[in-house]
Amino acid sequence: MNKYFSTIFAVTVLLLASFPPAAPAEDRLDTIAKEIESIKAENKDLKERLKTLEVKDEEDRYNDASKLVNISGYADVEYDLTNLPGVNDHFRPRHMSLFFEKNIQREWNLFTETEYEDAPVIDGTSGAAKAEGKFVVEQMFIKHRSGPEFDISMGRFLTPAGIWLIYHYPPYIPTQDRPLHIRQIFPQYSDGLMIRGSFNLFSSMVDTHVYVSNGSGNSGSADGNSDKAYGLRLNAANTIENGKVEVGGSAMHERDNNDITKTALGAHLKLSYFNFGLQTEYATRQNDPPGAANYYDTGLYTQCTLDIKKWTVAARWDWYNNNSLIPRNDQYVYTGALNYHFAHNVIGKAEYNWHEFNNPATPNYYLAIFSIVVAIGDL
Amino acid sequence: MKAIKGFFILLLAWMALPGYAAAGDAIAVIVNIKNPITTITQTDLRKIYDDLKLKWENGMPITVYDLDVNDPLREAFSQQIFSVSSDKRAEMWAHLKITNQAKNPPMCIKNEYLIMKMISVEEWAIGYVSLSAAKSGDVLGYKIVATIY
Numbered sequence: 001m002n003k004y005f006s007t008i009f010a011v012t013v014l015l016l017a018s019f020p021p022a023a024p025a026e027d028r029l030d031t032i033a034k035e036i037e038s039i040k041a042e043n044k045d046l047k048e049r050l051k052t053l054e055v056k057d058e059e060d061r062y063n064d065a066s067k068l069v070n071i072s073g074y075a076d077v078e079y080d081l082t083n084l085p086g087v088n089d090h091f092r093p094r095h096m097s098l099f100f101e102k103n104i105q106r107e108w109n110l111f112t113e114t115e116y117e118d119a120p121v122i123d124g125t126s127g128a129a130k131a132e133g134k135f136v137v138e139q140m141f142i143k144h145r146s147g148p149e150f151d152i153s154m155g156r157f158l159t160p161a162g163i164w165l166i167y168h169y170p171p172y173i174p175t176q177d178r179p180l181h182i183r184q185i186f187p188q189y190s191d192g193l194m195i196r197g198s199f200n201l202f203s204s205m206v207d208t209h210v211y212v213s214n215g216s217g218n219s220g221s222a223d224g225n226s227d228k229a230y231g232l233r234l235n236a237a238n239t240i241e242n243g244k245v246e247v248g249g250s251a252m253h254e255r256d257n258n259d260i261t262k263t264a265l266g267a268h269l270k271l272s273y274f275n276f277g278l279q280t281e282y283a284t285r286q287n288d289p290p291g292a293a294n295y296y297d298t299g300l301y302t303q304c305t306l307d308i309k310k311w312t313v314a315a316r317w318d319w320y321n322n323n324s325l326i327p328r329n330d331q332y333v334y335t336g337a338l339n340y341h342f343a344h345n346v347i348g349k350a351e352y353n354w355h356e357f358n359n360p361a362t363p364n365y366y367l368a369i370f371s372i373v374v375a376i377g378d379l
Numbered sequence: 380m381k382a383i384k385g386f387f388i389l390l391l392a393w394m395a396l397p398g399y400a401a402a403g404d405a406i407a408v409i410v411n412i413k414n415p416i417t418t419i420t421q422t423d424l425r426k427i428y429d430d431l432k433l434k435w436e437n438g439m440p441i442t443v444y445d446l447d448v449n450d451p452l453r454e455a456f457s458q459q460i461f462s463v464s465s466d467k468r469a470e471m472w473a474h475l476k477i478t479n480q481a482k483n484p485p486m487c488i489k490n491e492y493l494i495m496k497m498i499s500v501e502e503w504a505i506g507y508v509s510l511s512a513a514k515s516g517d518v519l520g521y522k523i524v525a526t527i528y
Contacts, residue, residue, distance in 0.1 A: 099477050113477070171470070172471075198433065205433075207482075239426055243462075344469055377473070
């Protein structure tokens with residue numbers, strides 16, 4: 001019996017001895033803590049390496065971007081309804097504009113904008129040549145920029161006058177239709193040389209544009225007269241509590257291809273306050289034809305906007321008289337618009353324009369436009 | 380009655396909650412450590428990010444950094460400084476660029492760490508990051524010149 005118990009005791013002792021002694025709990029915790037520290041150190045190292053790679057990636061992105069041509073643009077399509085005699089309600093693939101920008105050197109830059117309006121067709125393959133719509137190079141200039149406050153551009157540029165003539169791109173304005181006097185008093189674009197200088201005066205930023213160009217009605221290589229047009233724009237901007245205010249003036253003097261001496265003057269005001277915006281422009285031009293009486297063409301509009309989350313509400317009053325010698329020649333447009341910003345680069349617009357004429361022989365009419373506008377490119 | 384009381388307590392508690400940036404984090408405006416400025420006013424900040432101030436007081440040109448348009452911190456910054464959304468600000472810059480009127484547009488960087496890194500190497504740069512990122516000590520070579528809550 002004793003032998004039997006002795007054997008069991010011996011086997012038990014051997015079995016117990018075959019297992020390693022259990023480490024004290026504190027030692028195990030120490031080991032785990034060391035392992036965690038080691039993993040943490042590895043993790044930190046990996047993070048650092050990742051960050052270095054991200055910085056390199058970002059630097060590469062800028063270096064690569066400077067080698068590429070930056071392409072952006074916009075497109076808009078509409079459905080127009082009107083009671084204008086002879087015009088049916090219609091779909092309108094209105095604009096497709098492409099901007100190409102290339103930084104050739106640090107100071108040298110090329111910018112172009114080609115615009116296709118109303119889906120142009122130029123077809124000379126059939127018997128009768130066909131040309132529909134409009135294709136225009138709206139901007140094409142080479143710019144030398146010696147710093148943020150000074151640059152010189154030569155080529156075709158948007159005529160620097162007022163607000164709308166410059167800031168008119170559909171993704172960033174509330175209406176598809178422009179005020180009546182825009183492009184009538186100052187030309188849409190000018191072919192020539194422009195100098196921009198900006199400086200701080202007191203607490204305001206003053207932007208000046210001075211330019212010399214072929215003048216209105218002369219584009220590309222066709223300058224129909226030996227005179228050049230001269231122009232100037234001044235704009236002073238300052239911040240106000242929760243907003244910004246801009247005031248300015250524009251002037252242009254030229255003799256056109258019909259020997260009419262034209263002197264245009266304009267004034268503008270733009271106010272942003274929280275989500276409210278006010279924009280107004282006045283322009284007038286004295287036209288002096290040889291051997292005939294002077295006349296003026298004059299226009300004014302005022303536009304208010306209110307942004308509420310993804311919505312923009314706009315209202316505009318617009319007046320234009322294209323010849324002061326003609327009696328009852330005033331025309332007015334009353335506009336209401338509603339925009340919905342599906343995203344920062346996709347906007348749906350609905351607008352209603354009521355056109356009213358002083359002359360009873362010209363019938364008043366409405367134009368309602370429903371449109372979708374998209375902006376292409378990196379914001 | 381108890382439910383109404385509870386509702387009002389909840390409503391008051393909700394109203395007492397701080398704004399966007401403070402709820403998450405404050406915004407730290409940072410410049411390079413070598414920049415002599417020690418503070419910047421919100422007016423100057425607005426001018427810099429609105430193309431109305433192009434140079435530091437010593438005449439050096441300002442390099443402006445911004446976050447990606449979809450970054451929540453950029454939204455908070457736009458709301459705090461300009462009282463408009465970051466989308467609206469991005470649209471403004473896009474319009475200035477395509478009309479040849481942008482003088483000193485901000486360079487958009489995809490995250491806060493990279494902004495800190497860029498500012499730490501560019502002497503006349505300015506940017507903003509969350510206060511916690513600015514104080515993380517991940518990057519050296521910049522200083523906080525304003526805190527926006």
